[in-house]
Amino acid sequence: RKEVEQDPGPFNVPEGATVAFNCTYSNSASQSFFWYRQDCRKEPKLLMSVYSSGNEDGRFTAQLNRASQYISLLIRDSKLSDSATYLCVVLNTGGFKTIFGAGTRLFVKA
């Protein structure tokens, strides 16, 4: 079993749709959690951190459920520019051991 698992998609949604991604992790001692975004042929960039209390940044909402060991990302009112791969990231062992999920591909169409 992979340490971090994501549904690879692709998710094909129309503009304005709401889409949700889930990610599960296997190490219960994991300390920090993030969502990164990666555009085609570009480097990954931080989208948002994920906290137990949940956090929101505009159209994006991230949630962490430590008991069930999963992380979610909700995108509301999808834009064409949201088309990208979304990577779930887990940090273990003092904040250095970084595990990336394989990514979920999102296509938003007009």
Added chain:
Amino acid sequence: DAGVIQSPRHEVTEMGQEVTLRCKPISGHNSLFWYRQTMMRGLELLIYFNNNVPIDDSGMPEDRFSAKMPNASFSTLKIQPSEPRDSAVYFCASSLVQEGETQYFGPGTRLLVL
């Protein structure tokens, strides 16, 4: 401020040749990470440094790979000898632990070994 700088951006070489990838982290960052990304295996952490010291190199695939960080502003990843299966995009990232471990990635080096 300049982001993470990597060179070269593209490298094409023949099997058996030595390849050296270079990285300049963001000034003031104290952690540096080398990753490899392929379609089959996704993004894999190869090695990370904290305050120029290698902390964990368990992700380095084999002895052909080596990494150094002689000072806070420079790191290299060397493959010797290179093989076709090393073809991938290699990313360098840096972070400042006090900022909550956000990693900032360089643009990557696209390596093709023929």
